[in-house]
Amino acid sequence: MHRLVLIRHGQSDWNRRNLFTGWTDVPLTEAGLAESRSAAAALKAAGFDLDVAFTSVLTRAIVTLHTVLGELDRLWLPVHKHWRLNERHYGALQGLDKHRTAERHGDAMVALWRRSWDVPPPPIDPADPRSALDDRRYAGLAASQRPRGESLKDTMERVLPYWTESIVPALRLGARAIVAAHGNSLRGLVKHLDGVPDDVIPQVEIPTGRPLVYELDTGLAPLRRYFLHPGGAAEPAEWRRE
Numbered sequence: 001m002h003r004l005v006l007i008r009h010g011q012s013d014w015n016r017r018n019l020f021t022g023w024t025d026v027p028l029t030e031a032g033l034a035e036s037r038s039a040a041a042a043l044k045a046a047g048f049d050l051d052v053a054f055t056s057v058l059t060r061a062i063v064t065l066h067t068v069l070g071e072l073d074r075l076w077l078p079v080h081k082h083w084r085l086n087e088r089h090y091g092a093l094q095g096l097d098k099h100r101t102a103e104r105h106g107d108a109m110v111a112l113w114r115r116s117w118d119v120p121p122p123p124i125d126p127a128d129p130r131s132a133l134d135d136r137r138y139a140g141l142a143a144s145q146r147p148r149g150e151s152l153k154d155t156m157e158r159v160l161p162y163w164t165e166s167i168v169p170a171l172r173l174g175a176r177a178i179v180a181a182h183g184n185s186l187r188g189l190v191k192h193l194d195g196v197p198d199d200v201i202p203q204v205e206i207p208t209g210r211p212l213v214y215e216l217d218t219g220l221a222p223l224r225r226y227f228l229h230p231g232g233a234a235e236p237a238e239w240r241r242e
């Protein structure tokens with residue numbers, strides 16, 4: 001059996017301020033740091049150990065991961081960072097207030113932008129500083145890899161090559177892996193792992209700073225999935241039509 005821990009970063013400053021974030025690099029709040037420490041306590045209480053870690057190139061995921069590894073006395077583990085694990089690029093919505101955007105465009109439109117399978121947000125001009133695309137960390141990306149605004153489908157399509165080429169080989173070697181990433185890059189991975197139907201994926205929500213554990217068979221098909229609570233209690237994770 002293979003074991004994989006997915007963790008969405010703890011609360012960020014823009015989660016707290018209810019702003020569309022995407023590729024904007026924002027810090028964790030004190031509450032987000034506390035969530036990260038609680039996630040480590042949950043892993044410790046449930047007797048987890050880890051061999052390798054993967055994260056995005058966004059500070060909120062990296063700091064969450066380092067906090068977890070620090071609490072577990074595992075800061076020495078190999079950590080692999082890749083832009084493909086980044087949050088979905090939120091296009092021209094980045095930096096806007098979610099509530100005000102809903103007042104302007106309607107709740108239904110905003111729900112589609114936020115949770116639908118294949119409706120992308122309005123595109124952003126790559127020259128707009130809000131796009132974050134001129135950041136040095138993205139200098140190696142080809143023009144075709146620079147998103148102007150991604151749907152969940154687009155996000156999943158760019159996460160999957162990294163999953164297949166980097167995370168799967170580590171799991172196959174028997175490594176116990178943790179992936180620290182984001183609400184939507186993780187929703188994409190969950191959709192892939194569990195074959196979640198397109199019309200069910202809008203209901204999948206991954207809370208900040210709570211480990212989501214997958215137990216996978218030798219072919220990497222999920223046997224069990226559960227959220228770990230502080231104290232080590234497991235809550236089955238179920239994705240279904242409401």
Ligand SMILES: O=C(O)[C@@H](CO)OP(=O)(O)O
Nearest residue numbers: 019020021022087114183
């Ligand atoms: O703003 C974002 O980048 C994401 C994650 O916080 O928000 P949403 O819940 O709208 O996908």
